[in-house]
Amino acid sequence: MLRQYLTPAFLRHLVISDGALVVLIIIYNLLAMLIPIVKLTWLTGLCIFILINVILIGLKVVIPLLNQR
Protein backbone atom coordinates (compact mmCIF):
# COMPACT_ATOMS: atom_id res chain seq x y z
CA MET A 1 0.00 0.00 0.00
CA LEU A 2 2.88 2.33 0.86
CA ARG A 3 4.44 1.56 -2.51
CA GLN A 4 2.17 3.99 -4.31
CA TYR A 5 3.55 6.83 -2.12
CA LEU A 6 7.18 5.69 -1.78
CA THR A 7 7.81 5.92 -5.52
CA PRO A 8 11.31 5.63 -7.05
CA ALA A 9 11.12 9.34 -7.94
CA PHE A 10 10.37 10.25 -4.33
CA LEU A 11 13.21 8.07 -3.03
CA ARG A 12 15.59 9.71 -5.55
CA HIS A 13 14.53 13.15 -4.31
CA LEU A 14 15.09 11.97 -0.74
CA VAL A 15 18.64 10.79 -1.54
CA ILE A 16 19.45 14.13 -3.22
CA SER A 17 18.11 16.16 -0.30
CA ASP A 18 19.96 13.87 2.16
CA GLY A 19 23.21 14.59 0.33
CA ALA A 20 22.50 18.31 0.72
CA LEU A 21 21.73 17.75 4.40
CA VAL A 22 25.04 16.00 5.08
CA VAL A 23 26.91 18.83 3.31
CA LEU A 24 24.98 21.38 5.42
CA ILE A 25 25.91 19.61 8.67
CA ILE A 26 29.60 19.53 7.65
CA ILE A 27 29.57 23.23 6.62
CA TYR A 28 27.83 24.16 9.87
CA ASN A 29 30.46 22.36 11.96
CA LEU A 30 33.30 24.03 10.05
CA LEU A 31 31.60 27.39 10.60
CA ALA A 32 31.20 26.65 14.32
CA MET A 33 35.00 26.56 14.63
CA LEU A 34 35.16 30.22 13.61
CA ILE A 35 32.08 31.95 15.01
CA PRO A 36 30.35 31.44 18.36
CA ILE A 37 27.53 29.08 17.53
CA VAL A 38 27.01 25.70 19.11
CA LYS A 39 28.90 22.85 17.46
CA LEU A 40 26.98 19.69 16.55
CA THR A 41 28.35 16.46 17.94
CA TRP A 42 28.13 13.44 15.61
CA LEU A 43 25.19 12.18 17.70
CA THR A 44 23.28 15.48 17.37
CA GLY A 45 24.08 15.48 13.63
CA LEU A 46 22.61 11.98 13.35
CA CYS A 47 19.51 13.05 15.33
CA ILE A 48 18.96 15.98 12.96
CA PHE A 49 19.50 13.72 9.94
CA ILE A 50 16.93 11.17 11.15
CA LEU A 51 14.48 13.86 12.29
CA ILE A 52 14.50 15.65 8.93
CA ASN A 53 14.09 12.37 7.05
CA VAL A 54 11.16 11.44 9.26
CA ILE A 55 9.53 14.84 8.60
CA LEU A 56 10.12 14.59 4.83
CA ILE A 57 8.73 11.06 4.61
CA GLY A 58 5.90 12.11 6.91
CA LEU A 59 5.03 15.00 4.62
CA LYS A 60 5.16 12.92 1.46
CA VAL A 61 3.69 9.62 2.68
CA VAL A 62 1.79 9.76 5.94
CA ILE A 63 -0.22 12.93 5.32
CA PRO A 64 -1.62 11.88 1.89
CA LEU A 65 -2.38 8.51 3.42
CA LEU A 66 -4.30 10.08 6.28
CA ASN A 67 -6.11 12.43 3.92
CA GLN A 68 -7.23 9.52 1.79
CA ARG A 69 -8.75 7.78 4.79
Added chain:
Amino acid sequence: MNNKQKQFILLTTAMFAVIVLIFNIHAYVDSSRFISGASRPSQVLNVNRLRHPNINKPSEHRHYLDLSKQGQLRLIMVPGLNRLYVLSGQRVVYIMHTRTNIQRRALTSQGHHGQQVAHVNSDHTLAGRNWSALSHQCYIIAPATVDQDHVAKDWLKTAFAFPNSIQLSQPDAQWLQSLPKNTKIIIR
Protein backbone atom coordinates in the same frame (compact mmCIF):
# COMPACT_ATOMS: atom_id res chain seq x y z
CA MET B 1 18.08 18.91 -11.53
CA ASN B 2 14.35 19.37 -11.88
CA ASN B 3 12.09 21.66 -9.89
CA LYS B 4 10.91 18.99 -7.48
CA GLN B 5 14.48 18.10 -6.53
CA LYS B 6 15.25 21.79 -5.99
CA GLN B 7 12.19 22.07 -3.75
CA PHE B 8 13.35 19.07 -1.74
CA ILE B 9 16.80 20.55 -1.15
CA LEU B 10 15.22 23.89 -0.19
CA LEU B 11 12.90 22.12 2.22
CA THR B 12 15.83 20.21 3.77
CA THR B 13 17.84 23.42 4.16
CA ALA B 14 14.93 25.22 5.79
CA MET B 15 14.28 22.34 8.19
CA PHE B 16 17.99 22.06 9.00
CA ALA B 17 18.08 25.77 9.82
CA VAL B 18 15.02 25.48 12.08
CA ILE B 19 16.28 22.38 13.93
CA VAL B 20 19.79 23.82 14.35
CA LEU B 21 18.22 27.00 15.73
CA ILE B 22 16.25 24.92 18.26
CA PHE B 23 19.42 22.99 19.27
CA ASN B 24 21.35 26.25 19.61
CA ILE B 25 18.71 27.89 21.78
CA HIS B 26 18.44 24.76 23.95
CA ALA B 27 22.24 24.53 24.40
CA TYR B 28 22.50 28.25 25.10
CA VAL B 29 19.75 28.23 27.73
CA ASP B 30 20.96 25.02 29.44
CA SER B 31 23.02 26.44 32.33
CA SER B 32 24.68 23.10 33.24
CA ARG B 33 27.00 23.55 30.23
CA PHE B 34 28.29 26.91 31.40
CA ILE B 35 30.13 28.35 34.37
CA SER B 36 28.71 31.35 36.16
CA GLY B 37 30.63 34.62 36.22
CA ALA B 38 31.85 34.37 32.62
CA SER B 39 30.25 35.49 29.37
CA ARG B 40 28.45 32.69 27.55
CA PRO B 41 29.49 33.65 23.98
CA SER B 42 33.16 33.43 24.98
CA GLN B 43 32.55 30.00 26.54
CA VAL B 44 30.77 28.72 23.42
CA LEU B 45 33.55 30.11 21.21
CA ASN B 46 36.27 28.35 23.18
CA VAL B 47 34.35 25.08 23.59
CA ASN B 48 33.98 24.97 19.80
CA ARG B 49 37.76 25.25 19.49
CA LEU B 50 38.47 22.32 21.83
CA ARG B 51 40.18 19.28 20.37
CA HIS B 52 40.03 15.74 21.79
CA PRO B 53 42.15 15.34 24.95
CA ASN B 54 45.72 14.50 23.92
CA ILE B 55 48.60 14.59 26.40
CA ASN B 56 51.03 15.85 23.71
CA LYS B 57 48.85 18.58 22.21
CA PRO B 58 47.30 21.91 23.32
CA SER B 59 43.63 21.64 24.29
CA GLU B 60 42.45 24.18 21.69
CA HIS B 61 43.04 24.64 17.95
CA ARG B 62 44.76 28.01 18.33
CA HIS B 63 47.92 29.74 19.53
CA TYR B 64 48.49 30.41 23.21
CA LEU B 65 47.98 33.96 24.44
CA ASP B 66 50.53 36.00 26.37
CA LEU B 67 49.30 35.57 29.95
CA SER B 68 51.26 38.56 31.25
CA LYS B 69 49.23 40.87 28.96
CA GLN B 70 45.81 39.69 30.20
CA GLY B 71 44.12 41.96 32.74
CA GLN B 72 42.22 40.52 35.76
CA LEU B 73 43.50 37.03 35.06
CA ARG B 74 41.98 34.13 36.98
CA LEU B 75 41.52 30.41 36.46
CA ILE B 76 38.41 28.40 37.26
CA MET B 77 38.58 24.63 37.46
CA VAL B 78 35.33 22.69 37.10
CA PRO B 79 36.05 19.05 38.06
CA GLY B 80 32.58 17.92 36.89
CA LEU B 81 33.33 19.06 33.33
CA ASN B 82 37.06 18.16 33.48
CA ARG B 83 37.87 21.66 32.26
CA LEU B 84 40.08 24.53 33.37
CA TYR B 85 38.87 27.95 32.23
CA VAL B 86 41.32 30.83 31.82
CA LEU B 87 39.43 34.10 32.32
CA SER B 88 40.39 37.67 31.63
CA GLY B 89 37.73 39.66 33.50
CA GLN B 90 34.37 38.20 32.48
CA ARG B 91 35.71 36.73 29.22
CA VAL B 92 36.94 33.16 28.81
CA VAL B 93 40.18 33.31 26.79
CA TYR B 94 41.14 29.62 26.82
CA ILE B 95 39.74 26.27 27.98
CA MET B 96 41.89 23.27 28.84
CA HIS B 97 41.13 19.60 29.37
CA THR B 98 42.19 18.79 32.88
CA ARG B 99 41.73 16.53 35.87
CA THR B 100 42.15 17.23 39.54
CA ASN B 101 41.87 15.56 42.92
CA ILE B 102 41.92 18.82 44.88
CA GLN B 103 38.74 19.56 46.78
CA ARG B 104 36.76 22.77 46.30
CA ARG B 105 39.01 25.71 47.33
CA ALA B 106 40.77 28.86 46.15
CA LEU B 107 44.48 28.65 45.32
CA THR B 108 47.08 31.13 44.11
CA SER B 109 50.06 30.61 41.83
CA GLN B 110 53.43 30.83 43.57
CA GLY B 111 55.49 31.83 40.55
CA HIS B 112 58.04 29.00 40.66
CA HIS B 113 58.14 26.08 38.31
CA GLY B 114 60.37 23.32 37.00
CA GLN B 115 60.88 20.66 34.36
CA GLN B 116 60.51 17.28 36.03
CA VAL B 117 59.15 15.82 39.23
CA ALA B 118 58.59 12.29 40.51
CA HIS B 119 56.15 11.00 43.08
CA VAL B 120 56.54 7.62 44.76
CA ASN B 121 53.77 6.03 46.77
CA SER B 122 53.44 2.47 48.02
CA ASP B 123 52.23 1.05 44.69
CA HIS B 124 53.41 3.28 41.90
CA THR B 125 56.12 5.64 40.74
CA LEU B 126 54.69 8.61 38.90
CA ALA B 127 56.72 11.09 36.87
CA GLY B 128 55.50 14.44 35.63
CA ARG B 129 56.79 17.36 33.56
CA ASN B 130 56.38 21.13 33.44
CA TRP B 131 55.19 21.58 37.00
CA SER B 132 54.19 24.91 38.55
CA ALA B 133 53.67 25.41 42.26
CA LEU B 134 50.40 26.62 43.76
CA SER B 135 49.52 27.53 47.33
CA HIS B 136 48.46 24.86 49.92
CA GLN B 137 51.16 22.52 48.57
CA CYS B 138 49.20 21.96 45.37
CA TYR B 139 50.68 22.09 41.88
CA ILE B 140 49.93 22.07 38.17
CA ILE B 141 51.59 19.18 36.34
CA ALA B 142 51.64 17.25 33.06
CA PRO B 143 51.72 13.52 33.82
CA ALA B 144 54.45 11.75 31.84
CA THR B 145 55.00 8.19 33.04
CA VAL B 146 53.51 5.70 35.48
CA ASP B 147 55.93 2.94 36.55
CA GLN B 148 58.11 3.90 33.56
CA ASP B 149 55.22 3.38 31.09
CA HIS B 150 54.13 6.40 29.09
CA VAL B 151 50.78 7.88 30.05
CA ALA B 152 47.95 7.14 27.58
CA LYS B 153 47.09 9.90 25.09
CA ASP B 154 43.78 10.55 26.82
CA TRP B 155 45.19 10.94 30.33
CA LEU B 156 41.77 11.92 31.70
CA LYS B 157 40.71 8.27 31.65
CA THR B 158 43.81 6.71 33.24
CA ALA B 159 43.62 5.34 36.77
CA PHE B 160 46.72 6.94 38.37
CA ALA B 161 46.63 10.12 40.41
CA PHE B 162 49.23 12.66 41.45
CA PRO B 163 48.15 13.91 44.87
CA ASN B 164 47.08 17.58 45.22
CA SER B 165 47.51 18.33 41.54
CA ILE B 166 45.80 19.79 38.51
CA GLN B 167 46.82 17.52 35.61
CA LEU B 168 47.07 19.06 32.14
CA SER B 169 48.52 18.14 28.77
CA GLN B 170 52.24 18.92 28.36
CA PRO B 171 51.93 22.05 26.15
CA ASP B 172 49.15 23.42 28.41
CA ALA B 173 51.23 22.84 31.56
CA GLN B 174 54.23 24.49 29.91
CA TRP B 175 52.09 27.50 28.97
CA LEU B 176 50.75 27.84 32.52
CA GLN B 177 54.34 28.08 33.79
CA SER B 178 54.15 31.67 32.53
CA LEU B 179 51.21 32.35 34.88
CA PRO B 180 51.91 35.58 36.83
CA LYS B 181 52.54 35.18 40.56
CA ASN B 182 49.45 35.36 42.83
CA THR B 183 46.98 34.55 40.04
CA LYS B 184 43.78 33.12 41.57
CA ILE B 185 42.80 29.52 40.76
CA ILE B 186 39.33 28.60 41.97
CA ILE B 187 38.29 24.95 42.15
CA ARG B 188 34.51 24.61 42.10
